[in-house]
Amino acid sequence: SSSLTEAKEFVKRLRRQTDLCNMVKTVRALLNNNSTVTVLRSGLHAIFNEKSLDVTKDFFHEKFRNPKKRQKNVQLKCLKNLISSLASSTDIRDLLSSLSSDLQTFVIKPSKSKEAFKEQASDFMLKWNLLLSNVGKILTINRTDSFG
Secondary structure, three states, rough: OHHHHHHHHHHHHHHHHHHHHHHHHHHHEEEEEEEHHHHHHHHHHHHOOOOHHHHHHHHHHHHHHOOOOHHHHHHHHHHHHHHHHHOOOHHHHHHHHHHHHHHHHHHHOOOOOOOHHHHHHHHOOOHHHHHHHHHHHHHHHHOHHHHH
C-alpha cells in the first residue's frame, strides 16, 4: 500500500510538472510577440486605472481589520511588479525570478516559524488565485483584445 501511495504522489507531481512545462511554452511564445505583450500590458494597466479590482481589494482588507493581522496587499504588489517586469523582450525566467523575489520578500522571510510559513503561504496562494481569477474575468469581459 505504501508503494501505491508513493506511485500516486509521483504521478501527481509528474502531471503538475507537465502542466507547468506546457504553461511555460505557451507564455514563452506570447512573450516573443511584441504586439501581444503591448496589448496585454495596456489591458492590465487599464484594469488598475479603472479600479476594476476594487471588489478584490475590499475582500483583502475586510478579512484583516484586526491591526495585528492586517496584511498589506501583497498579492497586488506582486502582480504590479510582475506587470512592470513585463516588456516586449522579457524572458519567462526573468518573470519567474521577479515573482520568486517577491515571494521571498513578502511570504518566506516574514515567517517566524514553520506553522507561520504554512499559514502565510496558504493565505497568499488563496488570495493570489482569487486575484488572478478576477483579473482573467475582467480581461475576458472588458478587454478581449488583451488575450491576443
